[in-house]
Amino acid sequence: xxxxxxxxxxxxxxxxxxxxxxxxxxxxxxxxxxxxxxxxxxxxxxxxxxxxxxxxxxxxxxxxxxxxxxxxxxxxxxxxxxxxxxxxxxxxxxxxxxxxxxxxxxxxxxxxxxxxxxxxxxxxxxxxxxxxxxxxxxxxxxxxxxxxxxxxxxxxxxxxxxxxxxxxxxxxxxxxxxxxxxxxxxxxxxxxxxxxxxxxxxxxxxxxxxxxxxxxxxxxxxxxxxxxxxxxxxxxxxxxxxxxxxxxxxxxxxxxxxxxxxxxxxxxxxxxxxxxxxxxxxxxxxxxxxxxxxxxxxxxxxxxxxxxxxxxxxxxxxxxxxxxxxxxxxxxxxxxxxxxxxxxxxxxxxxxxxxxxxxxx
Amino acid sequence: xxxxxxxxxxxxxxxxxxxxxxxxxxxxxxxxxxxxxxxxxxxxxxxxxxxxxxxxxxxxxxxxxxxxxxxxxxxxxxxxxxxxxxxxxxxxxxxxxxxxxxxxxxxxxxxxxxxxxxxxxxxxxxxxxxxxxxxxxxxxxxxxxxxxxxxxxxxxxxxxxxxxxxxxxxxxxxxxxxxxxxxxxxxxxxxxxxxxxxxxxxxxxxxxxxxxxxxxxxxxxxxxxxxxxxxxxxxxxxxxxxxxxxxxxxxxxxxxxxxxxxxxxxxxxxxxxxxxxxxxxxxxxxxxxxxxxxxxxxxxxxxxxxxxxxxxxxxxxxxxxxxxxxxxxxxxxxxxxxxxxxxxxxxxxxxxxxxxxxxxxxxxxxxxxxxxxxxxxxxxxxxxxxxxxxxxxxxxxxxxxxxxxxxxxxxxxxxxxxxxxxxxxxxxxxxxxxxxxxxxxxxxxxxxxxxxxxxxxxxxxx
Numbered sequence: 001x002x003x004x005x006x007x008x009x010x011x012x013x014x015x016x017x018x019x020x021x022x023x024x025x026x027x028x029x030x031x032x033x034x035x036x037x038x039x040x041x042x043x044x045x046x047x048x049x050x051x052x053x054x055x056x057x058x059x060x061x062x063x064x065x066x067x068x069x070x071x072x073x074x075x076x077x078x079x080x081x082x083x084x085x086x087x088x089x090x091x092x093x094x095x096x097x098x099x100x101x102x103x104x105x106x107x108x109x110x111x112x113x114x115x116x117x118x119x120x121x122x123x124x125x126x127x128x129x130x131x132x133x134x135x136x137x138x139x140x141x142x143x144x145x146x147x148x149x150x151x152x153x154x155x156x157x158x159x160x161x162x163x164x165x166x167x168x169x170x171x172x173x174x175x176x177x178x179x180x181x182x183x184x185x186x187x188x189x190x191x192x193x194x195x196x197x198x199x200x201x202x203x204x205x206x207x208x209x210x211x212x213x214x215x216x217x218x219x220x221x222x223x224x225x226x227x228x229x230x231x232x233x234x235x236x237x238x239x240x241x242x243x244x245x246x247x248x249x250x251x252x253x254x255x256x257x258x259x260x261x262x263x264x265x266x267x268x269x270x271x272x273x274x275x276x277x278x279x280x281x282x283x284x285x286x287x288x289x290x291x292x293x294x295x296x297x298x299x300x301x302x303x304x305x306x307x308x309x310x311x312x313x314x315x316x317x318x319x320x321x322x323x324x325x326x327x328x329x330x331x332x333x334x335x336x337x338x339x340x341x342x343x344x345x346x347x348x349x350x351x352x353x354x355x356x357x358x359x360x361x
Numbered sequence: 362x363x364x365x366x367x368x369x370x371x372x373x374x375x376x377x378x379x380x381x382x383x384x385x386x387x388x389x390x391x392x393x394x395x396x397x398x399x400x401x402x403x404x405x406x407x408x409x410x411x412x413x414x415x416x417x418x419x420x421x422x423x424x425x426x427x428x429x430x431x432x433x434x435x436x437x438x439x440x441x442x443x444x445x446x447x448x449x450x451x452x453x454x455x456x457x458x459x460x461x462x463x464x465x466x467x468x469x470x471x472x473x474x475x476x477x478x479x480x481x482x483x484x485x486x487x488x489x490x491x492x493x494x495x496x497x498x499x500x501x502x503x504x505x506x507x508x509x510x511x512x513x514x515x516x517x518x519x520x521x522x523x524x525x526x527x528x529x530x531x532x533x534x535x536x537x538x539x540x541x542x543x544x545x546x547x548x549x550x551x552x553x554x555x556x557x558x559x560x561x562x563x564x565x566x567x568x569x570x571x572x573x574x575x576x577x578x579x580x581x582x583x584x585x586x587x588x589x590x591x592x593x594x595x596x597x598x599x600x601x602x603x604x605x606x607x608x609x610x611x612x613x614x615x616x617x618x619x620x621x622x623x624x625x626x627x628x629x630x631x632x633x634x635x636x637x638x639x640x641x642x643x644x645x646x647x648x649x650x651x652x653x654x655x656x657x658x659x660x661x662x663x664x665x666x667x668x669x670x671x672x673x674x675x676x677x678x679x680x681x682x683x684x685x686x687x688x689x690x691x692x693x694x695x696x697x698x699x700x701x702x703x704x705x706x707x708x709x710x711x712x713x714x715x716x717x718x719x720x721x722x723x724x725x726x727x728x729x730x731x732x733x734x735x736x737x738x739x740x741x742x743x744x745x746x747x748x749x750x751x752x753x754x755x756x757x758x759x760x761x762x763x764x765x766x767x768x769x770x771x772x773x774x775x776x777x778x779x780x781x782x783x784x785x786x787x788x789x790x791x792x793x794x795x796x797x798x799x800x801x802x803x804x805x806x807x808x809x810x811x812x813x814x815x816x817x818x819x820x821x822x823x
Contacts, residue, residue, distance in 0.1 A: 077726035084726065084784075240809060247802045254795040261788040264724035 027211075028234040029241045032221045034111055038241075039248050040104035041210070045203070046249045047097035050256070051135070054090040055192065062142070064188035066181035069144035070270040077267060088260035094136055096256065098286050101132050102350075109324075109343050113216035119325035121209040124202050126322045131199045136284055138191040144184060145268035150281040152187075153179045158294065161311040180273065282357070289353035290314055292360075321346065424466045426473050427457040440544050449548050453506055460492060487527060489536040490518050517616035524616075533574070535617075540564055556614070559598055561607040562588055584608075587664035606632065625663075626656035633657075639749035652685075659684070671707060674748055675700025695753045702760045703748070706741050709767035710734065716774030723781035730773035737766035 011017035029038060061080055063072040076083035105125065108114060114122035141152045156179065160170035175182030217225065225232045235241050283291050293314075297306035320327075328339050425442075432441040445451040450459070458465050463480035467473040474480045484492055494515035496502055503510050514537075518524040523534040540556055547554035555564045566585035568574055575582050588594055588608070596605035611620060611628050620628045626646075630637020640646055640656060649656055655663075660673065660681040672679045675696055676688070682696040713734055717727045740763030744756040 074726060074728050078729060084724070088724075240806065243802050243806050243809075247799055250795050250799055250802070254792055257788055257791055257795075261784045262724070264726075267726060267728070 024238045025236070027237040029215050029237050030217055030221070031233040031235050032218070034107075034218055034221070035235075037104075037107035037111060038215060039245060040100055040107055042245045043248055043252060044097055044100045044104055045207075046245075046252065047093055047100060048132075048199070048203070050093045050253075051090060051097060052196070054086050054093065057086045058090055059192065064142070064185055066144060066184055066271070066273075069142060069184060070267075073143045074267060077264070084264055085257075085260050088264040089256050091265035092256055092259040094139060095285070096252065098132055098136055101129050102286070105129055106343070106347055108216075110340075111216065111218045112328075113218075114325040115216070115219075115328065116325070118209070118213050118216060121206065121213065122325050123322065124206040124209060128199065128202050128206060130318075131195055131202065133286065135191065135195050135199075136286060138187040138195065140284055141179075141184060141187045142191065143267060144271045146271055146275065146278050147268050147281065149179060149271035149273070150277045151283050152183065153277075154281060154291070155283055155287070156183075158290070158307070158311055161305070161307045162315070163308060163312070178273075285354060285358075288357040289350050292353045292357035317346075425456065426468050427461075427463070427465050429468070430470075445544050447547060447553075448545050450546060455496075486532045486536050489538055490515055490524070490527070493537045514615040517613070520618075521613070521616045522618045533577075535568060539568070540614075556609075558603045558605075558607055559601075561609055562594070565608045584664045587662075591664060591666045592668045593666060604632075623650075625658055629657040635746055636749045639747060639755075643750040643752055645751050669745075671700060671703040671745070674703065692751070695751070698753055699748060699751075699756060702753075702756060703741070703744060706737070706744065706760050706763045706767070709764055709771075710737050710741060713737070713767045713770040713774060716771060716778065720774050720777030720781060723778065724784075725777040725781045727773065727777045730770045730777070733766060733773075734770045737763040737770070740766065 008017055029035070058076065061072055061076050061083070063069060073087065076087050078084075080086075108122065108125065137152075137155060141148045156170055156173045159173060160166040162169055171177065173183070173186070174180070175186045282288065290310075294307055294310045297310045299306055301309045324339060324342075328336055428440060428442050428445075431438060434440075440457075456465060457463075458479075461481050462478065463475070464473045464478035467478075472478060474482070497510075498512050498515045500512045503512055518537075519528070523536070526534045527536065542555055547557075549556045551557060552559070554560065562585055570582055570585040572582045593606045596602045597607055609617070610631075612618060626637055626640060630640075636657075646656065649659060661669070670679075673681050676683060676686075676693060677700065680696070680700070682692065686692040686696060713730075717731055717734065720727045721731075740759045744759040744763070747756045747759065750756075
């Protein structure tokens with residue numbers, strides 16, 4: 001105990017430790033019937049940490065070349081002690097992280113947590129979501145198997161539909177006109193250096209904004225508590241909320257362990273640049289709603305190709321969705337009705353189109 | 362300075378000329394000599410353009426009175442410009458008169474079809490090989506169209522059964538036009554051609570599968586039906602492998618004849634080289650020759666060659682060895698043993714493949730073992746080829762090598778399954794540990810909130 005006090009004193013003299021701990025002790029989290037949604041952000045952050053840790057371990061063996069990528073992942077899966085576990089947790093963790101990030105976004109949307117003064121928190125969160133999707137897209141190619149090769153071809157072809165700069169984006173992403181070894185090296189660089197750097201920056205900003213503004217209350221709870229101050233319920237962040245969050249993280253870890261043990265992530269067959277596309281080429285589940293939409297579109301819509309209209313439509317929808325807080329300036333605090341309707345439509349479209357894409361195959 | 366603009370429209374070439382003397386920007390024509398030279402150049406240029414304008418339509422309008430009349434006829438006499446459009450001869454500029462003689466430029470029948478104009482009229486079937494050979498046997502002439510085209514078709518035809526029977530006066534046998542067509546002949550590499558590899562068997566079958574037509578020759582007419590049930594037909598027609606054999610591959614085309622008992626092995630080994638060599642080195646070659654049996658066809662038959670299985674060899678049901686061998690003779694025991702060796706290795710490969718598949722389904726990476734197992738499959742393939750030596754000692758080394766690989770991969774499969782079970786046990790322990798931590802956390806939370814008397818920390822929050 002004495003050693004602990006000595007360390008605390010040492011830290012306090014230099015960094016104002018007691019002051020920092022006083023802030024942490026006074027931080028609270030509102031308790032109401034929607035409080036469970038507060039766990040989603042922390043869960044996404046925890047899974048991001050898992051991705052960083054497992055990603056660094058994979059880097060010890062992974063080789064980002066067309067001749068070595070598939071073989072190195074195969075080596076990790078077959079020969080490296082617990083390599084199968086690390087790789088499977090990394091692959092499954094990526095999907096679960098994207099799921100929790102999307103769930104976090106919709107919960108923030110439906111609880112109206114993006115309202116003033118939290119517009120920038122929403123904006124930084126949306127940028128983080130795009131970065132997470134970028135992690136998923138770039139990481140999918142790295143095992144260099146047939147499915148990932150052709151899914152990357154399809155994905156980058158979609159980017160090429162952007163008017164005027166589409167071809168430039170395609171060449172930038174692929175490192176040439178076709179998906180080759182240059183694309184693999186490029187995606188590796190994006191996956192392990194550029195995106196982590198940007199993500200760290202925006203996670204820092206996002207957390208800073210969350211600390212600055214505190215946890216948001218849903219409009220009806222806020223109104224109720226304002227009218228009846230005796231109903232206010234809050235939980236200390238440290239340790240009460242954090243211990244609960246820790247429980248959720250442990251459960252997530254157990255789920256990832258189960259998935260890795262019972263359904264290790266497949267390796268597939270090595271990518272062959274000269275082979276024809278195998279059957280069942282599809283992107284990861286989180287891009288399926290876009291993929292299915294583009295399949296529904298006719299070859300021509302008016303004077304423009306259907307794909308161009310589709311990609312432009314998704315671009316415009318993403319822009320509107322990202323800037324939603326700036327449209328929702330309703331003074332009552334309840335938000336505009338059309339925005340709530342838009343959210344329900346977006347969620348239904350995402351879930352419905354994804355489900356259709358899997359069921360119709 | 363002079364400029365000329367050309368543009369094309371649907372009616373042909375249109376020409377517009379614009380000339381101007383540049384004042385300062387270009388060279389100035391300073392004297393009469395230069396001006397005259399420019400006029401001559403212009404006149405020559407104009408002549409060239411006029412030639413281009415009119416030469417082409419004039420050529421296109423070449424008179425063909427043959428088609429004028431024959432396009433109005435019916436039946437076999439009907440020939441239209443449309444029907445000969447894709448004919449390889451018409452495309453090369455070879456017209457009706459090239460074969461039939463006469464004068465196609467005259468509408469007057471007495472002139473166009475007069476002997477004076479060299480008119481030959483309709484040909485007798487017996488004349489056709491010689492007629493076609495007038496060009497096709499002339500190497501110097503054919504070089505002008507296709508230098509790589511063979512010019513020995515007529516001599517081959519004379520050596521064929523068809524040619525020999527035609528020489529004897531049988532005009533029912535096939536001549537050039539029966540296989541290639543008459544006025545709509547397509548190059549053999551055109552998929553619509555009657556002699557395109559995929560179409561050869563039906564073309565031969567037009568006569569050879571016609572029992573009524575072939576009645577007088579006293580030969581079977583089931584070849585086409587048998588061939589259609591063969592592995593060769595599957596490869597050629599269903600899988601589209603144009604290198605797979607059809608009738609002409611074994612019988613020849615222009616020199617078509619049955620291969621004969623002695624040359625069957627040579628014919629088959631054109632493609633099945635290794636099998637041919639092994640057969641020639643084995644005891645069956647001498648035995649079959651002594652017995653007057655056709656080599657390959659004795660076991661594989663001729664037209665209905667099916668994909669061989671391991672059951673072909675041995676002493677069980679479907680074994681072709683039993684066609685000649687009986688229990689107790691010198692070949693019976695080895696045949697039985699060879700079957701055991703082949704089926705044993707095939708079963709061992711299937712067993713290893715099964716355990717590796719189960720391990721893979723359990724999520725354990727077994728790519729190396731699966732790759733190794735392909736070596737055993739290669740050994741089995743080699744042993745199946747070596748069967749053509751009908752010598753047990755020839756196949757045993759490959760069978761043993763394959764068996765060693767299957768044992769190794771079987772062990773790898775067992776280890777992979779054990780690894781899968783180990784992972785599940787590990788998961789059980791780690792899940793138990795996670796559960797203990799969760800219980801600990803829950804107890805800690807309860808403890809904390811009991812001390813606080815309530816999770817409501819309102820007073821701290823305000």
